[in-house]
Amino acid sequence: MRGARDAGRGARPFGADASASDDTFPVGGPPRAPRPASRARRILHALLPLLAPLGCALAQGSSAARGAPASYTRADTTRLRATLDSLAGAHRGVVGYAVRNLDTGERLERRGDETFPTASLIKVPILVTLYDLAGKGMLSLDDPLTVLRIDQVPGSGTLQYMHPGLTISVRDAAWLMSTTSDNTATNLLLDRIIIRRVWEKMEGLGLPHTKVHSKSFLRISSVAMDSSVKYGLGVSTPNEMATLFELLARGRAVGVSADSAMLETLSHNEDYHLLQRSVEGVRAPHKTGATDAVRTECSLFYLQSRVVACVFTKENVDQRWLIDNEAQLTMGRMGAAIVAAWPAAEKEKT
Numbered sequence: 001m002r003g004a005r006d007a008g009r010g011a012r013p014f015g016a017d018a019s020a021s022d023d024t025f026p027v028g029g030p031p032r033a034p035r036p037a038s039r040a041r042r043i044l045h046a047l048l049p050l051l052a053p054l055g056c057a058l059a060q061g062s063s064a065a066r067g068a069p070a071s072y073t074r075a076d077t078t079r080l081r082a083t084l085d086s087l088a089g090a091h092r093g094v095v096g097y098a099v100r101n102l103d104t105g106e107r108l109e110r111r112g113d114e115t116f117p118t119a120s121l122i123k124v125p126i127l128v129t130l131y132d133l134a135g136k137g138m139l140s141l142d143d144p145l146t147v148l149r150i151d152q153v154p155g156s157g158t159l160q161y162m163h164p165g166l167t168i169s170v171r172d173a174a175w176l177m178s179t180t181s182d183n184t185a186t187n188l189l190l191d192r193i194i195i196r197r198v199w200e201k202m203e204g205l206g207l208p209h210t211k212v213h214s215k216s217f218l219r220i221s222s223v224a225m226d227s228s229v230k231y232g233l234g235v236s237t238p239n240e241m242a243t244l245f246e247l248l249a250r251g252r253a254v255g256v257s258a259d260s261a262m263l264e265t266l267s268h269n270e271d272y273h274l275l276q277r278s279v280e281g282v283r284a285p286h287k288t289g290a291t292d293a294v295r296t297e298c299s300l301f302y303l304q305s306r307v308v309a310c311v312f313t314k315e316n317v318d319q320r321w322l323i324d325n326e327a328q329l330t331m332g333r334m335g336a337a338i339v340a341a342w343p344a345a346e347k348e349k350t
Contacts, residue, residue: 072103072305075341081108083337091330093293093316098238099338102249103305112239115209115231116312119289120156120181121296122212122234124244124266127178129201130170130193131258141171145188153217157182178265178287183216190215195223205253207244210236232291241298242310248285249300249308263300273323275299275309277332279339292319295327299335304343309335 080099088095088110096111133139149164159166159182168176173189176182190198195212202210212234214222222228227235247253248263266285274288274297286299298310311331318326 072101073343074104075101075106077106077108077341080337080341084108084334085110087330087334087337091313091316092318092326094314095311095330096238096313097309097311097334098242099310100242100246100308101305101342102246102308109239111312112242113237115235115237116296116314117231117289117291117294118210118234118236118241118312119232119291119294119296120186121241121287121289121298122210122236123177123181123186123289124241124287124298125198125202125207125210125234125236126186126189126193126212127174127262127265128205128244128248128253129198130174130189131262132201132254133193133197134170135254135258139170139192141169141174143170143192144168145170145173145192147184147188151184151187151191153183153187153215155183155217156180157184159184159188175265175268178262179268179270181271181288187215187218195221202240202244205244205247207236207240210234210240210244232294233289236312238310238312241312242308245298245300245308245310249306266300273328274331275311275335275338277328278336282339282344292316292321295325295331297331297335301339303339303345307338307342309338311335 084097084099088097094111094116096114096116097109098112099108100106130139131141134141144167147159147162147164147166147168152160152162152164154160157176157180159168159176168185170189170192173182173185176185177189190212195214198212202208211224211227213224213228213231214220214233216233219225219228244253248259251259253259253262263285266287267283269286269288271286271288274295276284276286276297276299279301283302284299286297289296293314293316295313295316296311298308301307301309311334313327313331316325316327
């Protein structure tokens with residue numbers, strides 16, 4: 001099980017198996033004054049009821065302090081770094097990554113603070129901003145959204161094929177944006193929350209380089225045209241996106257309840273072509289992104305410990321939209337190496 005083991009088992013009160021006191025009369029003579037050692041034992045026995053609880057508490061505290069760090073197995077990070085760097089170096093394009101074990105504190109990165117196009121990975125900051133506004137009462141996840149013909153855009157998602165006039169909830173749009181990367185749903189949400197609010201939320205979380213520029217397939221809506229031309233839909237760094245996923249895992253992006261709900265939604269993401277490509281049987285809330293020359297993904301792997309892995313690629317030579325695209329194969333091998341570096345989660349007993 002994840003988390004520190006229960007502490008204090010086996011702690012025994014002082015004197016639990018102490019021998020009987022030796023303040024007895026000698027045979028055939030009057031009582032003698034107790035020896036100093038005997039007097040000390042009498043005092044100790046009198047104090048035992050008071051000392052026992054304190055002893056248990058100290059033992060438990062000591063056990064907890066010893067047990068918590070040892071609850072999680074650490075990785076051979078030297079080997080893992082060599083593997084990831086070898087894969088990144090062989091890739092025909094630019095690769096950056098950030099890998100963090102949230103329970104052991106282990107961290108690895110390559111080009112961690114370099115800005116990359118996010119493609120649809122930027123939809124996670126949009127999701128976080130949406131839940132933040134809902135938590136502040138500025139909107140409701142049950143508010144209705146009407147899909148008009150002018151809202152429907154190409155790319156991923158199914159709302160582009162639905163009849164105009166269809167009404168869905170904000171919650172439904174958030175689900176579609178997060179699980180199938182629906183571009184029309186994304187644009188409906190951006191109309192509701194306003195792009196600049198995503199900037200403000202990310203800056204408030206200490207992520208100043210994480211920006212959404214425009215609505216999907218509508219560069220005319222960009223609020224930062226130069227950056228939009230350079231990066232596309234959004235921009236971030238491997239470290240900033242890893243921090244966002246870490247905040248979600250710790251319940252500090254919006255709040256414990258909202259963050260849990262967002263991670264549950266992201267655990268239903270339907271794209272398994274990148275980091276998840278060779279991973280099986282691991283719960284992993286994640287979001288991907290893709291354009292011709294870009295592949296990105298950030299994932300939270302629930303192993304014996306929690307591991308955040310964010311991999312960004314850009315300037316990819318292989319721009320085919322096929323299952324064996326080079327960036328997808330590279331990221332698949334990186335995901336497999338990351339998951340193999342730490343023990344799997346223990347299966348729950350039924």
